[in-house]
Amino acid sequence: xxxxxxxxxxxxxxxxxxxxxxxxxxxxxxxxxxxxxxxxxxxxxxxxxxxxxxxxxxxxxxxxxxxxxxxxxxxxxxxxxxxxxxxxxxxxxxxxxxxxxxxxxxxxxxxxxxxxxxxxxxxxxxxxxxxxxxxxxxxxxxxxxxxxx
Amino acid sequence: xxxxxxxxxxxxxxxxxxxxxxxxxxxxxxxxxxxxxxxxxxxxxxxxxxxxxxxxxxxxxxxxxxxxxxxxxxxxxxxxxxxxxxxxxxxxxxxxxxxxxxxxxxxxxxxxxxxxxxxxxxxxxxxxxxxxxxxxxxxxxxxxxxxxxxxxxxxxxxxxxxxx
Numbered sequence: 351x352x353x354x355x356x357x358x359x360x361x362x363x364x365x366x367x368x369x370x371x372x373x374x375x376x377x378x379x380x381x382x383x384x385x386x387x388x389x390x391x392x393x394x395x396x397x398x399x400x401x402x403x404x405x406x407x408x409x410x411x412x413x414x415x416x417x418x419x420x421x422x423x424x425x426x427x428x429x430x431x432x433x434x435x436x437x438x439x440x441x442x443x444x445x446x447x448x449x450x451x452x453x454x455x456x457x458x459x460x461x462x463x464x465x466x467x468x469x470x471x472x473x474x475x476x477x478x479x480x481x482x483x484x485x486x487x488x489x490x491x492x493x494x495x496x497x498x499x
Numbered sequence: 500x501x502x503x504x505x506x507x508x509x510x511x512x513x514x515x516x517x518x519x520x521x522x523x524x525x526x527x528x529x530x531x532x533x534x535x536x537x538x539x540x541x542x543x544x545x546x547x548x549x550x551x552x553x554x555x556x557x558x559x560x561x562x563x564x565x566x567x568x569x570x571x572x573x574x575x576x577x578x579x580x581x582x583x584x585x586x587x588x589x590x591x592x593x594x595x596x597x598x599x600x601x602x603x604x605x606x607x608x609x610x611x612x613x614x615x616x617x618x619x620x621x622x623x624x625x626x627x628x629x630x631x632x633x634x635x636x637x638x639x640x641x642x643x644x645x646x647x648x649x650x651x652x653x654x655x656x657x658x659x660x661x662x663x
Contacts, residue, residue: 484534
């Protein structure tokens with residue numbers, strides 16, 4: 351059975367929107383300073399337009415760069431971040447599963463073999479990291495048993 | 500997932516969650532945890548790794564860089580699984596496994612937590628006699644809610660990690 355997780359990461363969305371909001375605010379302050387002498391209603395409308403553009407462009411940026419989609423089944427998983435290339439792995443490629451906490455306080459599931467480890471961002475995907483770790487452990491063990499020594 | 504007695508498993512999970520959430524920050528930042536981890540033939544219920552140099556933002560990072568030593572630390576957790584009896588001879592093997600892991604992973608300080616559902620008088624006496632300054636050993640008897648710890652500084656302080 352296949353599972354798909356793609357929750358909205360509000361922090362990343364807010365960050366994307368803020369980037370455009372700040373850029374617009376700087377442009378207005380630097381190049382349209384006459385706005386300070388315009389009527390309050392006009393300023394409020396400009397402010398609302400600024401917010402609307404920030405939300406629109408921020409959403410586009412978020413979907414393009416930050417949005418995570420994890421899909422997995424008994425065989426393996428696929429992780430896609432924004433418009434970057436999909437990352438595919440089979441559970442049997444890994445032998446060790448551990449839970450890690452990043453310096454930002456997010457939890458990830460670390461899958462490793464002898465080579466480089468791969469981290470599944472459990473907190474960003476709004477998964478319970480402790481529960482998901484057991485699920486991944488079972489999938490890795492079952493997959494390795496199926497594959498044989 | 501290996502099933503063990505609920506109470507013991509709950510205590511192991513509680514300790515793991517607490518350390519991963521930062522309860523050990525007074526001495527180290529624990530940031531990687533493995534469950535049912537086999538080390539030198541001993542299957543530990545949990546093995547949690549960390550470092551005495553904490554990550555943080557600007558000032559706390561700078562303070563940690565200047566004030567804290569850069570030591571890798573480890574926390575080994577064992578419980579009396581169904582059928583597994585911990586006696587003084589098996590404790591010797593466990594300690595040997597811990598020391599060997601410390602050597603291979605260059606871990607400076609370690610804590611060993613043993614959760615036991617039953618009374619273990621001989622084990623508790625042996626735990627109290629451990630005087631290795633780099634290992635803090637703690638025995639938690641869940642039913643009687645008693646905690647025994649080794650005489651080293653790490654052992655005495657380790658009781659701050661567990662709440663029963």
